[in-house]
Amino acid sequence: MSIITIILIVIVAFLAGMEGILDEFQFHQPLVACTLIGLVSGQLEAGIILGGTLQMIALGWANIGAAVAPDAALASVASAIILVLGGQGVDGVSTAIAVAIPLAVAGLFLTMIARTIAVPIVHRMDAAAANAEFGKVELWHILAICMQGLRIAIPAAALLFIPSDTVANFLNSMPAWLTDGMSIGGGMVVAVGYAMVINMMATKQVWPFFAIGFCLAAVTQLTLIALGVIAVALAFLYLDLSSKGGSGGGNNNIGDPLDDILNDY
Numbered sequence: 710m711s712i713i714t715i716i717l718i719v720i721v722a723f724l725a726g727m728e729g730i731l732d733e734f735q736f737h738q739p740l741v742a743c744t745l746i747g748l749v750s751g752q753l754e755a756g757i758i759l760g761g762t763l764q765m766i767a768l769g770w771a772n773i774g775a776a777v778a779p780d781a782a783l784a785s786v787a788s789a790i791i792l793v794l795g796g797q798g799v800d801g802v803s804t805a806i807a808v809a810i811p812l813a814v815a816g817l818f819l820t821m822i823a824r825t826i827a828v829p830i831v832h833r834m835d836a837a838a839a840n841a842e843f844g845k846v847e848l849w850h851i852l853a854i855c856m857q858g859l860r861i862a863i864p865a866a867a868l869l870f871i872p873s874d875t876v877a878n879f880l881n882s883m884p885a886w887l888t889d890g891m892s893i894g895g896g897m898v899v900a901v902g903y904a905m906v907i908n909m910m911a912t913k914q915v916w917p918f919f920a921i922g923f924c925l926a927a928v929t930q931l932t933l934i935a936l937g938v939i940a941v942a943l944a945f946l947y948l949d950l951s952s953k954g955g956s957g958g959g960n961n962n963i964g965d966p967l968d969d970i971l972n973d974y
Contacts, residue, residue, distance in 0.1 A: 710750070710793075715869050717749035718790065719862050725782040726861030727854050737782035739763035746789040755799045759792055760785065762806055768905070770813075780816025782861050784809040790868045823860045827853055918943060 721742060728736040735741055740760040747756015763785055770778035788809035795801045830853050837845035907919070921943065925936060 710869065714750055715866075718746055718793075718869060719866050721745045721749065722786045722865035723858040723862040725786050726858040729780070729782040729861070730854065730857045737785070739767050739781055739785040742782065742785035743789040746786065746793065750793045752793055752798060755792055755802060756789055758799060759789060759802050759805055762802065763788065763809055766806075766810070779810070779813035780820055781813060783816035783819065783864065784813035786861055786865050787812045787868060790865060794868070794871065819860050819864070823856055826856060914947075918947075 721736070724734075724736040725742045726737070728734055728738075736745070740757075740763075743756045743760030743763060744753070745756070747753045747759070750756070763781075767781045767784075770781055788805040791808055792801050792805040795804070797804070830849050834846050834849045837843075837849065911919075918940075922936070922940065925931060925939060931939075
């Protein structure tokens with residue numbers, strides 16, 4: 710692996726770590742992080758497949774109250790690096806997925822360390838704000854975000870300096886019962902993630918569209934792009950018919966359909 714590739718992968722890992730807190734450009738999402746690492750390493754197809762599969766698993770990962778979800782950023786970056794170093798291409802995706810879930814849980818330890826260090830940083834920012842030293846406040850903000858980036862970049866850099874033969878031998882030595890078990894467990898997590906998303910979105914207005922999509926998904930000739938076009942078309946039809954109130958626009962008492970949907974929550 711060339712020096713340029715290593716630098717680009719570490720940059721992606723650094724951005725993924727920061728986005729785990731910022732949530733602005735979504736670099737920490739598996740689909741984005743794995744795709745970027747696959748792109749810079751010349752294994753774009755394998756990166757996209759790995760990222761898409763991990764994204765399904767990460768749908769159910771969310772911080773609720775004091776409970777911290779598994780670290781999607783570390784899972785994405787580390788599993789993508791292991792996939793690249795393993796040299797198995799698309800065939801190694803299932804093994805990389807099996808490694809990703811334990812890495813996501815292990816990432817909670819790094820998250821705990823970073824958040825513990827952030828406590829005195831917050832106190833320093835408070836002291837700077839009390840003295841109207843806004844430049845120092847901005848500086849501490851930047852340092853705190855960079856610390857989150859290093860939380861992922863340092864483990865990523867460490868993985869990159871492991872010989873590829875060692876990684877390949879480790880992946881090949883994993884027994885089938887372990888990889889198969891982790892794949893099954895990952896599939897169960899995907900189902901739970903979908904259930905949580907549906908539970909948040911489910912209203913009497915959207916259930917018919919869910920049923921239509923469920924039936925259309927069984928048509929194997931339809932691609933994801935075709936399903937997306939159908940979904941957008943149905944959404945426009947629903948909004949248009951709702952605004953007209955089913956009576957050609959003659960009922961002026963019909964409100965905005967978006968307001969009706971929001972009121973159901």
